[in-house]
Amino acid sequence: MGRETLLNAAIALGLVAVPVWAHLAGEPFIITLTTKAVILALAGVGLNIALGHGGLISFGHAAYFGLGGYAAGILAHHAQTFTPLMSAPFIIEGTKFMPVIWLVAVIVAGLAALVIGALSLRTSGVYFIMITLAFGQMLFFFAISWPAYGGEDGLVIYVRNEFPGLNTLDPIQFFALCYVILGLALWFSHRFGRSPFGLALNAARQNAERVQTVGIRPFRLRLTAFVISGMITGLAGALFADLNRFVSPSMLSWQTSGEIMIFIILGGVGRLYGPVAGAALFIALEHFLGGVSDYWLVFVGALLLLVVLFARGGIIGTLAGREVAHD
């Protein structure tokens, strides 16, 4: 087994060990904190597909995170106020049923990524970063100024949405649900990275002209990757809304986009467990340093600077070395 596989296994085990210990020790807050790390890691796994594999520096992934969150919040809002989401031409009711909420979140985020991607992928470099940021901010200001769903105040989900066979209000059960979803996303991300599509996408990141001369269109690869990326981040948004039982425009803000990007850079760009390691470290720092100082983000900034200057591969790259291509 390679060093990276061992490291990944250790991270995966650590993410289970902490909440199990907290459950036994009666520390529900720690479970919630780990769940938060898991959900943010999932958002990072989504962004990593566009950023790590595709080289698409999206500074607007909060858009998909927030859309997923609002999908959960709006559906739950209509279910708990017993008002239909839409009454003409046919009635659509709200729902508290997680699988339906997730499906809606993934579809909405995917459609948004399709439109935003189709427009912004015509540019590259700094322009791409700025356009994705602009779209994210558009949605942010739209959410703030739309009073129907709380505007600036956001939406409250009174009781966490339901999943058949589970009591989602029990922290450890909700954690397990999120952990399994992260596991599935990581499995997909692993297969994706080694698939023909992943190969072509990674090639297009390094040398787009070369990819064209073998008869593959980089734009189609990138747009597809961008949509998949947005869908996974959207799913994370729906879970995040349920974790907090609250959705607000801050989920759509550019700071959120930046945080998701920080997870990846801290953990290791393009590495399978990069976003997991990064999100876990970020939440740990928030927890431990946040208690010491209100300005804990200064330390994160310093750490980020160190990683960018001296450890480009992030946590995974530093501990596991260069990725093994194949035998």
Place this chain on the structure above:
Amino acid sequence: MTETILKVDNVSKAFGALRACDRVSLDLRLGEIHALIGPNGAGKSTLIKQIAGNLRPDSGRIEFLGRDVAALDTVERARMGLGRSFQISAVIAEFTVLQNVVLAVQGARGTSFHFLRGALSDRAVTEAARLQIERAHLGGREAVRASDLAHGERRRLELAMALALRPKAFLLDEPMAGMGADGVAEMTGLLDGLRHEAPILLVEHDMDAVFALADRISVLDYGQIIASGTVDEIRAHPEVRRAYLGEEDAA
């Protein structure tokens, strides 16, 4: 008459006042190596780019397999069977030799939109890739990253990628640039065997290689074809000697 695969007809391209290509006509026939020579800045690269689809001619017509390709971009021309190598080595640096050639194979087969199966676990694809790796004399180097290859090996990797496309014509832009004598000899041997698979339009500065390989030679100078013919005709052509071979003769 032998079949014409690629036909460049009266193509002109100007950049401002500079006429990079001035009414250039040439053709590439089945089974031949057609060398395009000329001093630096003669317009060879501009012509190659127009054939490959990176640049649009101001006027004139380019036909590939009997079809006007004006409306087709680089990707569509590659899919039609135009196998290209670049003047400056263009391989995927972080990929291994095998990954690079597999990329070309899946490009040729149109199988890039699979998300869950392994790119290297499809036997048919990897076997096709390994075959071309062997043919480019890179056997045993499959797991080496392209960035770790020697210069000559990287050029042969490009050739393997072009081969994997099973092209109808090769467009090779200085495949021997920067190579030592051994590398040139090896590449010459490789290209010699390729002409029967698909004809080659070869841009090359190494005159020994060109004279050893070419069935026909066209000479480009200041954007114009000043001579076109067999190796012996070109060697004897007075204008060519003056424009291009003069220095070599004097030496």
